[in-house]
Amino acid sequence: MRSRIIIFDDNQERLNSVAMLLNLSAGFTCNGTFPNANNLVADISSSKPDLVLMDIDMPGLNGIDATKLVRKHFDALPVLIQTNFEEDERIFGSLRAGANGYILKKTSPERFLESLREVLDGGAPITGSIAAKVLKHFSAESQAKKDYHLTEREKHILGFLVKGYSYKLIASACGITYNTVNNHIRNIYDKLYVNSATEAVSLAIKERLV
Amino acid sequence: MRSRIIIFDDNQERLNSVAMLLNLSAGFTCNGTFPNANNLVADISSSKPDLVLMDIDMPGLNGIDATKLVRKHFDALPVLIQTNFEEDERIFGSLRAGANGYILKKTSPERFLESLREVLDGGAPITGSIAAKVLKHFSAESQAKKDYHLTEREKHILGFLVKGYSYKLIASACGITYNTVNNHIRNIYDKLYVNSATEAVSLAIKERLV
DNA sequence: ACGTGTATAGCAAGAATTTGCTATTGTGGT
DNA sequence: ACCACAATAGCAAATTCTTGCTATACACGT
Numbered sequence: 286m287r288s289r290i291i292i293f294d295d296n297q298e299r300l301n302s303v304a305m306l307l308n309l310s311a312g313f314t315c316n317g318t319f320p321n322a323n324n325l326v327a328d329i330s331s332s333k334p335d336l337v338l339m340d341i342d343m344p345g346l347n348g349i350d351a352t353k354l355v356r357k358h359f360d361a362l363p364v365l366i367q368t369n370f371e372e373d374e375r376i377f378g379s380l381r382a383g384a385n386g387y388i389l390k391k392t393s394p395e396r397f398l399e400s401l402r403e404v405l406d407g408g409a410p411i412t413g414s415i416a417a418k419v420l421k422h423f424s425a426e427s428q429a430k431k432d433y434h435l436t437e438r439e440k441h442i443l444g445f446l447v448k449g450y451s452y453k454l455i456a457s458a459c460g461i462t463y464n465t466v467n468n469h470i471r472n473i474y475d476k477l478y479v480n481s482a483t484e485a486v487s488l489a490i491k492e493r494l495v
Numbered sequence: 496m497r498s499r500i501i502i503f504d505d506n507q508e509r510l511n512s513v514a515m516l517l518n519l520s521a522g523f524t525c526n527g528t529f530p531n532a533n534n535l536v537a538d539i540s541s542s543k544p545d546l547v548l549m550d551i552d553m554p555g556l557n558g559i560d561a562t563k564l565v566r567k568h569f570d571a572l573p574v575l576i577q578t579n580f581e582e583d584e585r586i587f588g589s590l591r592a593g594a595n596g597y598i599l600k601k602t603s604p605e606r607f608l609e610s611l612r613e614v615l616d617g618g619a620p621i622t623g624s625i626a627a628k629v630l631k632h633f634s635a636e637s638q639a640k641k642d643y644h645l646t647e648r649e650k651h652i653l654g655f656l657v658k659g660y661s662y663k664l665i666a667s668a669c670g671i672t673y674n675t676v677n678n679h680i681r682n683i684y685d686k687l688y689v690n691s692a693t694e695a696v697s698l699a700i701k702e703r704l705v
Numbered sequence: 706a707c708g709t710g711t712a713t714a715g716c717a718a719g720a721a722t723t724t725g726c727t728a729t730t731g732t733g734g735t
Numbered sequence: 736a737c738c739a740c741a742a743t744a745g746c747a748a749a750t751t752c753t754t755g756c757t758a759t760a761c762a763c764g765t
Contacts, residue, residue, distance in 0.1 A: 380629075380630055384630070385627075385630065386630070407627065408624065408626070408627055409626040409627035409628075409629070409630045409631075410626070411626050411630070414618070416618070416619040416620070416621050416626065417617070417618055417619035419590075419619075419629055420590055420594070420595065420596070420619045420621070421619075436740090436741060436742085437741095438741075438742065439741095446693055447693070447697050448694075448697070449689060449691050449693045449694030449697060451691070451720090451721065451722090452721075452722075453721085461742085461743070461744085462743080462744060462745085463744095464743085464744050464745055464746085465742070465743050465744060465745095467722085467723085467724095467744095467745095468742085468743080468744080468745095469742080469743095470722090470723090471723080471724075472741090474723085474724095479659060480723075480724090481659050481661070481722085481723080481751090482692065482693045482722075482723095483656055483657065483659045483692045483693055483696045484658075484659030486693045486696045486697055486700075487657050487658070487659060487696055487700065490697065490700045490701065491700065646710090646711065646712085648711075648712065649711095661750095661751070661752090662751075662752075663751085671712085671713070671714085672713080672714060672715085673714095674713085674714050674715055674716085675712070675713050675714060675715095677714095677715095677752085677753085677754095678712085678713075678714080678715095679712080679713095680752090680753090681753080681754075682711090684753085684754095690753075690754090691721090691752085691753080692752075692753095
């Protein structure tokens, strides 16, 4: 049983050549080629693909929004994003939209077919350079975090604040008095340069202090 | 010139076998094996590696914290994390700590050596299943967001709450009265099933309502 | 025409937070 | 010995938030 693939790409030439590649390859058939995603839901409904190959740059609905739409209407249908460029914003946009993989158009046909199989197999092919960007994104998050010199007790209490505990609840959770909680929270505010619980909570979550 | 590798792993057997594999492979030497990362800075300073292979489960300093320490003291020194399991939390912890790659211990020796080369080359090897988790994490962020049916006004005001504005400030920022702000916030609490500003702010940030 | 939902506005009581102070104890460093 | 700092605790005031009500006006769908 050959896997049914459909392609959205505004480049007609590429559309044809990829379709041909698929049809010539064992295990795949191309069951639809569309120059835009403006009728995406109808297109998918009629062609019943196992996998959608999506270009990012398309007139009308772009590949990222189209991917979101696929996720919305065809929850389990895998989408593999293809693009010419490695722009950070697009990569993360695509990943966030729920794409199952992200490969570059310059990828060799062998690697390309392998990626298709990987996606159909539940994997998530991403090229090395894109993986590097993703990892860098994660580590960048941790780099930026400043040190507010909170003590362990203060971090702990800040954690309770984030959970929405009242001073009274925090006191009993920590086994200390209301007044002591009050003091710890003042000190937290001083160190975080804020003067309300909501600001402290915002900062705590955004800077991953908890 | 062979690349210098050091290994941190509390499993002595594995430590030996990986060291042997490295020394037998063209292009690599193992220049240090350590059963824990408790003297990490000194160990690295003396062995001057080109790459650090890091186990996650170690007594004392764990692999994630050890990786953070490497990042802190040896900024450009690549770290490749190895682990038995594919636990989500650890993956993200490692990536966040600034690891350059994340591979499973069950990876074949060929793939393993390839990964080392990839890291030394500035790439970011991650196994397919891990990549899938990363991608799922990204898409989960957008998927998981439930709809709390907040109106535009409510979202807007929730945004001010997150910024730490008082009711009074929100009122003047929106050009409405204190009482109206009060009412909107009640409605927000009702819809979010919370009963304090801190809880609302936590939820808003975590669920990306703002 | 009638209900539903949104935005607006008010009053008021009670609870909670914020801030200004002071003060003791223990720990660790110089 | 002394100093800095963390954790503890207290009192009190001023402020802010939360919740209980009610109420008007507009838009939208049936």
